[in-house]
Amino acid sequence: MKNQTLNDSTLLFFSIIMLAVVFALFTSGKYGASNRQVVDKLQDNVFISYESLYTWHSSDSKERDQLVVDLRPPEEYREGHLAGAVNIPFADLLDRSHRRTLKTNSPVWLYAGHEHVSVAALTLLLGQGFENVQVIPGNFQAIKQHVVESFDPSRAFYRDDKARWDHQRFMPLGITKEPDRKPSPAIPAPPEETPVPGGC
Amino acid sequence: MRHIRTNYMNPYLAGFLLGLVLLASFVVSGRGLGASGAAKSVVISAVASSAPDYAEQSAFYADYFQGSNPMGSWLVFLAVGMIMGAFLSGAIANRLGFKTEHGPRISVRTRLLFALGGGLLFGLGAQFGRGCTSGSALSGMAVLSSGGLLTMMAIFGTGYLIAYFFRKLWT
Amino acid sequence: MAPLIPQGLINPELNLFFALLIGIGFGYVLEQAGFSSAKKLAGVFYGYDFVVLRVFFTAGITAMTGLLFFGYLGWIDMDLVFVNPTFLYSAITGGVIMGFGFVLGGYCPGTSIVAAVTGKKDAMVFLAGMLAGIFLFGHFYHDFEPLYTGHFLGNIFVYDSLGMSRAWFALLLVIVALLAFIITQMIEDKVNKTASDKIKERPSYKMPSMLLLTAMVVFLFLPGERSSNIRERNPGELIEKIDAGKPYVSSHRVILEIKNGRDELVLIDTRQQAEYERFTLPGAVHIPPHDILQRRWGPLFRKDLRPKIFFSNGSSNAMMAYLTAARAGYDNVFIMDGGLNKLFQELFTDTAIPDTTAYNLQDRSNARFLYEARQFFLEGGVAAKEKEERPRIKAPEESEIIPVIGGC
Structure with a gap:
């Protein structure tokens, strides 16, 4: 004796669920590392110093152990790039051919027109399971100025993401101890900086 | 001995179907089923509209005075649907009748x-x-x-x- | 994807229409199961008819299994599903009172509606009594309130309370239910003195039981990591977005928000803890990239419809936060272009008074905007607006889950 309706309907229900699970397990291969693994990796020092870039830049190209990647569009790359850098435009970062280029045992260093584009590429590459990827801080202009044209040891550990001012002084918030205190009127000029070419 | 009518649906099948209804409720509206909520809405709107002075003194009726119409709530419509569904089922199975x-x-x-x-x-x-x-x-x-x-x-x-x-x- | 209404995938006005449809299904099944008879219902307490237990447990387990798998597949966002809040003693008191009501009245609210519709007079009286009971609760609400709202434990899950994993608890519940079905059937047969040839005619439930058990065991062994992957955005999609410049929000927009003090954006500081403590934008909440994926921030990213703006000193930390959030499927997230450095450079280093003869109207209004903002900030306008607590959004406890919509 069977209860045909119950059997059929439960079979249908569970088959749909199981099929969906199997389908999901086979189609979710877009990433090579979980989001959590990526954030954990981002906590490590993912930026190289200008000093090591300078060492790389002044060394003989045959002795180099690093792959430097220029993420800017091909036009900008053609106008000027670090000698020895490979061009992989950010938009095509995950193309199959570029993937093969990136699959090396040597460290991969990224730079772009903006530091945050390099960071975006880094995050995405870590997500693909690449491990040995780092970012050259600053944009191409800054790299060119401080490494290629004249190496400035005071900028050896340059970071674009460093605070340029003591923000607290300009924007007094409710948390200051003396809320009535007027902020210092003298506004220091910002540290000399290469102009950021346009917003994105 | 008690005589139990057997023309009811198989309880496990009914349970399975009820489970699917509950699942649908979660999928569509993100919430489960409920029957007492509609009764609460009836009480609140009846009391608050007929005796607003009394209702204003109690936090229980506070929602009513904050502009939400309790009779237009999800659970009230669910209860209306229940009435329709039960009547339909009773009519089909010939179980309607006062007793x-x-x-x-x-x-x-x-x-x-x-x-x-x-x-x-x-x-x-x-x-x-x-x-x-x-x-x-x-x-x-x-x-x-x-x-x-x-x-x-x-x-x-x-x-x-x-x-x-x-x-x-x-x- | 689901739940459809809270996600805004269906017009909320249709919600009531769906409530009606679901109600029809609910009422129909209850009546078909025989829940319009108080004698049948009360049988569960006297052993002569366990139909309540069967229907109830089967329904609960079916829905639970469905929700487990739908949640795993990313078909339903469990953070948006209403989870009954737990008020410890109120829940127990309510249950005890309802237990008395069940035995005395023979109905519960849902079944009494169904029974009243099919013409049971006792159910109609029961309903009237229920309305009176609710009125009574309202009348003495003041006295009941400490019990009613006391001992709030959050919207907690029973597997957390027991310290088990969800999959194990679900499997356990299924086994308990199946055992309960078998045992109550035996009790029922004994009480009703069912003839043995009738027992043999009874349908076999081996197949549905096996399907259910198999599904729960499969759920136990599903790889956990992937559950978040299905909801995740495709990397190609993210690249396209960034390449098209979609994630960037001008710092002017942020200035406007601070100046007007309207609560339109959620500003998220992604810098180090020390930097945040020293200075942050008014109302900003601190979530470093590493903390984005914490479950406690889920409600902020999913339920708060305001645009979320990540900022750091430059844009790099904000980009890490953005990509982490965007990959996790959190929409409506942005990066403040250029970060605090650019914002301060624009506000405080370009001191020129707007040139009224400037040709370009856009430039002129831009300069005027920045000039006014600068005056506002220098005169301590922010401090005046920032009397309220900082941050505006309180960091929730790691384990807490915030409910969306009230239940019944």
Whole structure:
């Protein structure tokens, strides 16, 4: 004796669920590392110093152990790039051919027109399971100025993401101890900086 | 011996279908089923509209005065749907008709009296439990909420503990 | 994807229509199961008819299994599903009172509606009693309130309370239910003195039980990591977005928000803890990239419909936060272009008074905007507006889950 309706309907229900699970397990291969693994990796020092870039830049190209990647569009790359850098435009970062280029045992260093584009590429590459990827801080202009044209040891550990001012002084918030205190009127000029070419 | 009608749906099939209805409720509206909520809306809107002075003094009616119309709520529409669905099912199975079911040892009058008392207790309890057997216990079980399962165990635990003393009502 | 209404995938006005449809299904099944008979319902307490237990448990387990798998597949966002809050003693008190009500009245609210519709007079009386009970609760609400709202434990899950994993608890619950079905059937047969040839005619439930058990065991062994992957955005999609410049929000927009003090954006500081403590934008909440994926921030990203703006000193930390959030499927997230450095450079280093003869109207209004903002900030306008607590959004406890919509 069977209860045909119950059997059929439960079979249908569970088959749909199981099929969906199997389908999901086979189609979710877009990433090579979980989001959590990526954030954990981002906590490590993912930026190289200008000093090591300078060492790389002044060394003989045959002795180099690093792959430097220029993420800017091909036009900008053609106008000027670090000698020895490979061009992989950010938009095509995950193309199959570029993937093969990136699959090396040597460290991969990224730079772009903006530091945050390099960071975006880094995050995405870590997500693909690449491990040995780092970012050259600053944009191409800054790299060119401080490494290629004249190496400035005071900028050896340059970071674009460093605070340029003591923000607290300009924007007094409710948390200051003396809320009535007027902020210092003298506004220091910002540290000399290469102009950021346009917003994105 | 009691005669139990057998033209009801297989209980497991009915349960499975009810589970699918509950699942649909979660998928569409992100919430479970509930029946006592509609009754609460009825009470709130009836009291608050007929005796606003009285209702204003109690925080229980606060929502009503904050501009939300309790009769337009999700649970009220659910209850309206339940009425339609039950009528449909009763009509198809030919189970419609006025009558009072009572145990063999009590009169209709006693049965109605106890039904009133039971309803009163259930109405009160459903407020504390934040939902009745369907709103708190069944929906709570589906999402594995601690409160829902606790309420469910309290309902059935109490039921079994006291059933013996009220056996005259039913057997 | 689901739940459809809270996600805004269906017009909320249709919600009531769906409530009606679901109600029809609910009422129909209850009546078909025989829940319009108080004698049948009360049988669960006296052993002569366990139909309540069967229907109830089967429904609960079916819905639970469905929700487990739908949640795993990313079909339903469990953070948006209403989870009954747990008020410890109120829940127990309510349950005990309802237990009495069940035995005395023979109905519960849902079944009494169904029974009343099919013409049971006792159910109609029960309903009237229920309305009176609710009125009574309202009348003495003041006295009940400490119990009613006391001992709030959050919207907690029973597997967390027991310290088990969800998959194990679900499997356990299924086994308990199946055992309960078998045992109650035996009790019922004994009480009703069912003839043995009738027992043999009874349908076998081996197949549905096996399907259910198999599904729960499969759920136990599903790889956990992937559950978040299905909801995740495709990397190609993210690249396209960034390449098209979609994630960037001008710092002017942020200035406007601070100046007007309207609560239109959620500003998220992604810098170090020390930097945040020293200075942050008014109303900003601190979530470093590493903390984005914490479950406690889920409600902020999913339920708060305001645009979320990540900022850091430059844009790099904000980009890490953005990509983490965007990959996790959190929409409506942005990066403040250029970060605090650019914002301060624009506000405080370009001191020129707007040139009224400037040709370009756009430039002129831009300069005027920045000039006014600068005056506002230098005169301590922010401090005046920033009397309220900082941050505006309180960091929720790691384990807490915020409910969306009230239940019944």
